[in-house]
Amino acid sequence: QVQLVESGGGLVQTGGSLRLSCAASGIIFSIYAMAWYRQAPGKQRELVAAITEGGSTNYVDSVKGRFTISRDNAKNTVYLQMNSLKPEDTAVYYCNAQVRVYNYWGQGTQVTVSS
Numbered sequence: 001q002v003q004l005v006e007s008g009g010g011l012v013q014t015g016g017s018l019r020l021s022c023a024a025s026g027i028i029f030s031i032y033a034m035a036w037y038r039q040a041p042g043k044q045r046e047l048v049a050a051i052t053e054g055g056s057t058n059y060v061d062s063v064k065g066r067f068t069i070s071r072d073n074a075k076n077t078v079y080l081q082m083n084s085l086k087p088e089d090t091a092v093y094y095c096n097a098q099v100r101v102y103n104y105w106g107q108g109t110q111v112t113v114s115s
Contacts, residue, residue: 002026009109022095038091
């Protein structure tokens with residue numbers, strides 16, 4: 001059974017930091033591309049950051065220079081370090097694992113940035 005379990009969300013003030021974690025089980029983690037998406041109320045889910053199995057990364061323009069995605073294959077975990085948080089970063093953040101036709105989602109973790 002595949003599970004992606006996010007943690008690390010919460011309430012933080014503008015300018016603060018959070019680190020999200022996503023622990024994967026039931027998959028060969030090292031071959032999966034991993035990503036973080038987010039969905040704010042009334043908006044579509046958007047890709048925030050992604051990391052390939054080889055470690056290449058990409059980010060949505062709005063978080064470049066503030067967020068860092070990383071992975072630890074030994075721990076089957078992907079991270080999202082979020083610095084200089086803004087109210088517009090408020091959303092539910094979802095972990096995603098994808099390889100070929102296989103695509104899995106976590107349950108999401110709420111991030112709220114107060115102004």
